[in-house]
Amino acid sequence: MWDLLITDTAGGGAIGVAGERIAWTGPAEARPPGGSAAVTWSAGGRVVTPGLVDCHTHLVFGGDRAGEWEQRLAGADYETLAAEGGGIGATVRATRAASDADLLEAAVARAGALAARGVTTVEVKSGYGLDLDTELRMLRIARRIPERAPVDVVTTCLGAHAVPPEFGGDADGYVRFVCDRLLPAVAAEGLADAVDAFCERMAFTPAQVDRVFTAAGRLGLPVKLHADQLSDGGGAALAARHRALSADHLEHTSPDGVASLAAAGTVAVLLPGAAYVLRDDAVPPVAALRAAGVPMAVASDCNPGTSPVVSLPLALHLACTRFGLTVAEAIAGATTHAARALGVHDAGVIAAGARADLVVWDADHPAQIVYWLGLDPVAAVVKRGRFVKGGPA
Ligand code: DI6
Ligand code: FE
DSSP states (O other), X not given: OEEEEEEOOTTSEEEEEETTEEEEEEEGGGOOTTOOEEEXXXXXXXXXEEOEEEOOOOOOOSSOOHHHHHHHHTTOOHHHHHHTTOTHHHHHHHHHHSOHHHXXXXXXXXXXXXXXXXXEEEEEEOOSOOXXXXXXXXXXXXXXXXXXXXXXXXXXXXXXXXXXXXXXXXXXXXXXXXXXXXXXXXXXXXXXXXXXXXXXXXXXXXXXXXXXXXXXXXXXOOEEEEXXXXXXXXXXXXXXXXXXXEEEEOTTOOHXXXXXXXXXXXXXXXXXXXXXXXXXXXXXXXXXXXXXXXXXXXXXXXXXXXXXXXXXXXXXXHXXXXXXXXHHHHHHHTTHHHHHHTTOSSSSSOSTTSBOOEEEESOSSXXXXXXXXXXXXXXXXXXXXXXXXXXXX
C-alpha cells in the first residue's frame, strides 16, 4: 500500500510513492497487484517531470547590484567595474555586513521563487565572504534554507571566487589561505559537498586553481569550476584533469576543452542567464558538446552581478533560443544531468528508489514548460512525497 498514486500523466503513466521515495512507475495498466494507495490523484493528462534541479546558484548574498547593472547598461564594463572595487567586491562588503537573519531571509525568498517555478533541489555556493567567518556563515545559512523553503540544498565552497581587498592583490597568498585554512575548516564542519573556483583573468590562474583543487582532493571533496566564461583560460581541460563533477559557463571553451570534458565524464553546465545579462554574444560550443557526448546541464546561476534570475524554466528558454538546445536537452539539463553535476544519484529522475520530487505542469507537451517567458506553468509540486503546491483539495 503506497501513500500516494499519481495517475493519468501526459504519457499515460502512473507513479506510486511510499514515504519520501518513488516506489513504482510505469504505464497505468501495468500497476502491480497490491499497488493501491492511501491517496490517488489524477494529473489530468498533464506533463509530469522530476522536480527540477538548479545545479549552480549563488543564492546567499547581501544587497543587490541593480545600480551596477544600470551603469553597465550605460556602457560600463563588468571587468573594469570589478577592478575598481565594484562587482563581486561590492557584494562581499554587503554580505560581510549583513546579519545571519537577513542573509537567510533573502536566500529563502530566492529559493522560494525558484521552488514556485518547479525547483526541488538547489545547489548554493559561498564565495561572497572570502574570509573564514563569512564563508562558513554563508554555508551554514545555505544549509538552513530547507527549514523554510521546500527544497533540498547541496552546498559548494567557492572561496576561490575573487581576491578579497585585505590581501592587497596577493592572489597566491589568498590561495594559500583557501587551501590551508578555509577548506580544512569547511571540511571539519562538513559544510560543503564540493569545492568550486573562478578560473579567469580577473580571478585565479589555472595554476592557482590547481592548488585549490589539490587541497580539495586531499580533503575528499569533489570539485567543479567556473571555466572559460569571459575568456578561454583552459578551464575545461583543467576541470577534466581533476575529474570535476562539472565545468560551468564554457562560453569560450575550445574544441580541445570539449574533448577533455568528454574523456573525463565531466558535465557541462550552461548558464545562459549570465551570458544574456552580460550581453555577451559568445555561445558555448553546444554542437561540439553534443557530438562528443558531454552531458549538458542548465542552471540559473542566480547571483546579484551577472544573473539575477530566479526562474529555471526561464534559463531553459534562453538555453534553447540563445544556445541552441532542444527542448528535450533543456529538460534533461534541469533534471538528470543537473543531478549528475552535483554528484546526486537519487534526484532528477522518475524511477523506483528516487526521491519523490515531482512537478505537474499545466502543459500537455514538454515544450510548453520551456516556451513561456515569465509564466512558469507549475500546477502542482510533490517534495519528498508530500504536495507542497496543488494536489488533492
Ligand atoms: N561568474 C559569474 O557569473 C558569477 N560568479 C562567477 O564566477 C558572478 C559573480 C558576481 O558578479 O557577483
Ligand atoms: Fe556562477
